[in-house]
Amino acid sequence: MKSQIVSRTFVRLHSSWAVTACSITLLMCVPGCGSTPAAWFRPNMVEATKQRLTPDQERQVATVMLAMFGTPDAPIALPETGLDEAKLQLAAGPVHSDIVGRKNGLYREHCAHCHGVTGDGLGPTAAFLNPYPRDYRPGVFKFKSTERSDKPTHEDLVRILHNGIPGTSMPSFALLSPPKVEALVEYVKYLSIRGETEIALMRAFFELDDEAQGKLPETREFLVDEMLTPVTEKWKAAADALIAVPEMASDLDLAASIAKGRELFYGDKANCVKCHGPTALGDGQANDYDDWNKAIVEVSKEVKSGVERAGETSTSGMDSEALAEHRGQLAWLDKFGRVLDGGDALRPRTIQPRNLRHGIYRGGRRPLDLYYRIHAGINGAPMPAAKGTVPPEEIWHIVNYVRSLPYELDGELGADRPMVAKDRF
Amino acid sequence: MRICSRNNADDFGAAVSFRTPLMAAALLACLLTFGCSPERVSTPGADAGRAEQLRATLSTATGGGDAGGAAASTGTGWGTLKGRFLFAGAPGESKPLMVDKDTEICSKAGVKLVDRSLLVDPATKGLANVVVFARKASRVKETTAPATPLIFDQKQCEFIAPVFAARVGQPIDVHNSDPIGHNTNIAGSSFNQLIPAGQGTLYKADAETGMPTMVTCNIHPWMKAYAVFRKDGYVAVSAADGSFTIPDLPAGEPLEMQVWHERSSGPNGALGLDNPALKWTPKGRFQIQLTPDEVKDIGTLEVPASALGT
Numbered sequence: 210m211k212s213q214i215v216s217r218t219f220v221r222l223h224s225s226w227a228v229t230a231c232s233i234t235l236l237m238c239v240p241g242c243g244s245t246p247a248a249w250f251r252p253n254m255v256e257a258t259k260q261r262l263t264p265d266q267e268r269q270v271a272t273v274m275l276a277m278f279g280t281p282d283a284p285i286a287l288p289e290t291g292l293d294e295a296k297l298q299l300a301a302g303p304v305h306s307d308i309v310g311r312k313n314g315l316y317r318e319h320c321a322h323c324h325g326v327t328g329d330g331l332g333p334t335a336a337f338l339n340p341y342p343r344d345y346r347p348g349v350f351k352f353k354s355t356e357r358s359d360k361p362t363h364e365d366l367v368r369i370l371h372n373g374i375p376g377t378s379m380p381s382f383a384l385l386s387p388p389k390v391e392a393l394v395e396y397v398k399y400l401s402i403r404g405e406t407e408i409a410l411m412r413a414f415f416e417l418d419d420e421a422q423g424k425l426p427e428t429r430e431f432l433v434d435e436m437l438t439p440v441t442e443k444w445k446a447a448a449d450a451l452i453a454v455p456e457m458a459s460d461l462d463l464a465a466s467i468a469k470g471r472e473l474f475y476g477d478k479a480n481c482v483k484c485h486g487p488t489a490l491g492d493g494q495a496n497d498y499d500d501w502n503k504a505i506v507e508v509s510k511e512v513k514s515g516v517e518r519a520g521e522t523s524t525s526g527m528d529s530e531a532l533a534e535h536r537g538q539l540a541w542l543d544k545f546g547r548v549l550d551g552g553d554a555l556r557p558r559t560i561q562p563r564n565l566r567h568g569i570y571r572g573g574r575r576p577l578d579l580y581y582r583i584h585a586g587i588n589g590a591p592m593p594a595a596k597g598t599v600p601p602e603e604i605w606h607i608v609n610y611v612r613s614l615p616y617e618l619d620g621e622l623g624a625d626r627p628m629v630a631k632d633r634f
Numbered sequence: 635m636r637i638c639s640r641n642n643a644d645d646f647g648a649a650v651s652f653r654t655p656l657m658a659a660a661l662l663a664c665l666l667t668f669g670c671s672p673e674r675v676s677t678p679g680a681d682a683g684r685a686e687q688l689r690a691t692l693s694t695a696t697g698g699g700d701a702g703g704a705a706a707s708t709g710t711g712w713g714t715l716k717g718r719f720l721f722a723g724a725p726g727e728s729k730p731l732m733v734d735k736d737t738e739i740c741s742k743a744g745v746k747l748v749d750r751s752l753l754v755d756p757a758t759k760g761l762a763n764v765v766v767f768a769r770k771a772s773r774v775k776e777t778t779a780p781a782t783p784l785i786f787d788q789k790q791c792e793f794i795a796p797v798f799a800a801r802v803g804q805p806i807d808v809h810n811s812d813p814i815g816h817n818t819n820i821a822g823s824s825f826n827q828l829i830p831a832g833q834g835t836l837y838k839a840d841a842e843t844g845m846p847t848m849v850t851c852n853i854h855p856w857m858k859a860y861a862v863f864r865k866d867g868y869v870a871v872s873a874a875d876g877s878f879t880i881p882d883l884p885a886g887e888p889l890e891m892q893v894w895h896e897r898s899s900g901p902n903g904a905l906g907l908d909n910p911a912l913k914w915t916p917k918g919r920f921q922i923q924l925t926p927d928e929v930k931d932i933g934t935l936e937v938p939a940s941a942l943g944t
Contacts, residue, residue, distance in 0.1 A: 271680035276688035358824030480815035591852030593817035
């Protein structure tokens with residue numbers, strides 16, 4: 210008996226199925242062996258292709274960026290950036306303990322899987338998230354206490370890390386110690402400054418005179434004074450661009466304020482219902498984009514119309530120069546198509562106006578946060594600024610009305626549709 | 635107890651086909667070798683050696699270094715530049731815009747809003763809304779921007795001017811002549827503001843745009859216009875018959891003019907024409923030099939259909 214069992218087992222081990230199973234296991238082991246390549250910053254391929262950079266020009270930009278900003282493992286902060294290199298060191302690099310036992314690599318541990326090593330919002334999980342994670346490279350941030358086109362203050366970024374962004378996949382990092390949060394905020398600023406400088410460099414090729422022969426000047430005057438400084442100046446000026454918020458009157462009759470806010474919400478001064486909808490469910494419109502997605506939509510249109518045009522162009526009768534130009538155009542269109550499809554851009558999504566009945570406010574739910582959103586609008590999003598059109602007391606009325614919306618049971622509904630419980634959840 | 639006496643290997647071999655596990659293994663091998671992530675476009679990496687040299691340059695404190703300053707002024711007096719753009723092709727039907735909001739106002743009296751990116755005068759074949767501006771001028775005749783506001787209006791859910799030009803620092807009355815509210819969003823600037831019905835807001839551009847920037851309304855997303863702001867104010871937008879004039883340009887110095895059209899297939903909308911006399915480049919630039927009090931007419935400039943997209 211025993212020998213029979215043994216012989217059966219032995220036979221099993223030799224069966225083709227067993228051989229296949231073993232070879233699969235071996236195959237899975239092989240790629241896993243060997244060292245992991247070092248992380249590297251991905252160039253902004255959408256901008257590079259949009260500006261029609263040649264490979265030499267892409268190389269020049271990459272070289273300049275390496276010189277000015279270093280690598281994901283070894284960041285460099287020029288004094289003009291005002292960044293603290295010690296904090297950057299804490300956030301940069303692979304996750305490891307430094308010589309004194311502090312954990313380094315905070316960005317890669319907590320942020321890179323969504324925001325990407327380059328801070329381009331193209332991390333491995335990005336395509337599966339709605340809304341997409343922020344791309345820091347244009348230097349546009351939505352939820353802050355400064356005027357519309359100004360940068361967020363340091364406190365704004367700390368607040369985002371501390372609270373997360375409710376209603377999105379951005380979690381709260383309240384459990385991280387303050388030095389770690391500071392390090393991460395510094396690193397986010399670093400990635401944003403780096404991204405904006407890269408875009409400025411790529412756009413600068415178009416402004417070159419012909420004598421430059423398609424090469425950017427590699428002088429300190431050009432790189433630091435003309436490219437880097439305009440970016441860093443805006444960051445330094447953020448603290449001076451705070452929105453001045455006059456206090457809401459402490460003796461304000463709340464019911465009256467909510468009634469006035471309702472009038473303004475439906476009125477044509479603030480035009481809230483036009484996008485947020487007469488039911489405030491955010492169904493007023495669904496065909497606009499935020500700036501990040503709009504940029505991809507615009508270039509996709511350009512590529513599509515270029516491809517159509519190229520398809521209609523007949524090459525018969527073209528001299529060699531025209532033919533070379535035509536082929537160059539086709540190569541550029543092909544490259545752009547591959548850039549947009551190949552992981553350097555996410556599929557564009559329209560932006561939904563906020564459903565105000567939920568009571569979930571991404572930028573914070575303090576009345577002050579709502580005041581900021583209404584006063585300055587949301588940078589990078591279609592939400593316009595009421596500044597200059599709606600005076601501060603009236604903004605407070607709208608804030609009070611908006612805060613009452615999740616509890617408003619007898620709001621004005623669409624004529625043909627009663628509000629159902631699912632609208633609230 | 636009688637255990638199955640037949641050879642288990644045979645039994646097994648007969649019961650399970652050879653092919654299924656082999657195909658599964660082949661698939662898995664392919665997956666591991668090639669992966670399932672899309673191929674990213676390759677890009678040449680940085681030149682590490684050159685980067686080291688650059689780092690050294692950047693870390694040295696600013697030396698004297700020539701400022702590479704503004705173009706040296708070499709002349710006196712002022713001249714005027716004129717020209718006319720003609721479209722050599724069939725413009726085709728303008729595509730209708732999707733007007734799906736506030737239709738009582740926006741589609742009032744059955745008016746259908748159309749895409750205005752290619753406006754050709756049927757009588758003269760003049761190409762409208764071509765922007766021409768001076769890239770660098772060493773001096774300006776009027777050192778301050780005009781104080782009278784330029785009116786940029788919108789009516790019937792359409793910006794009245796598809797392309798408009800202003801000088802940096804010149805007040806612009808962003809106006810709304812509709813009975814409904816709009817918001818005017820000038821891309822790349824700090825301006826995205828609600829404009830209530832019948833009112834206007836004053837805006838002063840604080841920085842010059844490179845090439846023209848888009849102006850939209852977020853409440854009515856089909857609304858589109860372009861704005862160009864220049865520090866020296868040497869900018870013109872061609873009229874319906876394709877003609878443009880830029881007065882008071884500095885004479886006696888070489889001037890490089892940039893040309894733009896919304897539908898141009900050139901980089902950043904630059905309009906490159908075949909005109910060796912004016913040294914027209916594919917980046918949409920041409921060279922002129924004026925003598926004092928000269929009115930230079932560069933004549934009619936034919937824009938072929940291939941230069942503008944569909």
